[in-house]
Amino acid sequence: MYVTIAPSSVGGRVRAPPSKSYTHRAILAAGYGEGAFVRDPLRSADTRATARAVEAYGGSVAEREEGFEVEGFSGEPAVPDDVIDCANSGTTMRLVTATAALADGTTVLTGDGSLRSRPQGPLLDAIEELGGEAASTRGNGRAPLVVTGPIAGGGVSIPGDVSSQYITALLMAGAVTERGIEIDLETELKSAPYVEITRELLAAFGVETTETGGGFAVAGGQRYDPPEGEYSVPGDFSSISYLLAAGAVAAAETVEIEGAHESAQGDRAIVDIVSGMGAPVEWNRAEGTLSVSAADLSGIEVSVADTPDLLPTIAALGAVADGETRITDAEHVRYKETDRVSAMAAELGKMGVETTEEPDALTVHGDRSTLEGAAVDGRGDHRIVMALAVAALAADGETTIAGSEHVDVSFPGFFGTWADLGVDLEERE
């Protein structure tokens, strides 16, 4: 599908979708236990992929009005009847590849073209180090993957700078192994707050993890069992980034965002980034509301070591801001649904924006007066689509984004929310 967006001003009160990261983990945690009710989950293409995997391992996930009713496989995943299709979701593939290592038999995992291009080698090596068998069918460290268990746990070393999802995967699976898993990081951990999200969620399910000198550890033989048998998912700060950015570049009146409660999400850094660029932002943490007004923005330097998913949003803000916006520590942002560093450089380039790309950085030379509407490509990547939809608000003339349907991966109804904010847009096949 295509969406055409005319330059618009925005205002009003909207609700952030529930967190994708917490929803994935809550569904799988409930699967590792006897089950749980996941209240207010994100119902999206990616989180449904995790739900399907839990079913493949012998659990069940029923969608109810208020949440997902999950029945678990009690720490003993069955050998799936069929290949597990993780679709577009890296989180699903990494987290449930470690689950496969617990099953007494062989599991095959695959995904769409984008997911089959993303790195899985370090996780396969870790499973082998723990005594399982794990291979890429093409021998290139990418899916399709074939994993044979069971593993009993033990010590493992893994790089920290490719994906934090490997650590999350091993911690979650390790809790139900016999011996637990001790993870030694070979290189500095990137996307570190996502491991904190994991640890926070595991604690809420009664599972203890520890930070060691060189990494993390989880004891084996633990039970996943949240109080009252339920878990409530907080709002998603990566999704909030587009709403805050829309307010910062185009609010005629204040934009108010509900569902912004404190949690371990590193992407809450967007609040400081937007205000650091000059937009007035207020965060009422007790109520979980944010309000933002527009201002003349200026460029900023920001590291995305901890917050890779914010790069497309910051790049779009940088295109509207005056002066240079330099986004550093971004190498791991190239391993996402697309290489988001070069995707943003190229697509903003079509809108008249000058950028400088380095292996681990992107500099956007912002000048709102030269930002022009154009035909751009969302690259089949939800975050590229949504970030370009931010830039479109401030462009001179209409912008048409190809692949608008991909927002379903993390923010279903994104363009409905955009319209509620007053954006002048049209979607078509």
Ligand SMILES: O=C(O)C1=C[C@@H](OP(=O)(O)O)[C@@H](O)[C@H](O)C1
């Ligand atoms: O664990 C998670 O929920 C995620 C971790 C991050 O990936 P990496 O750890 O691969 O950087 C992030 O980019 C992704 O959107 C979600």
Ligand SMILES: C=C(OP(=O)(O)O)C(=O)O
């Ligand atoms: C990279 C992302 O997710 P995943 O790794 O789960 O595909 C994302 O949501 O931006």
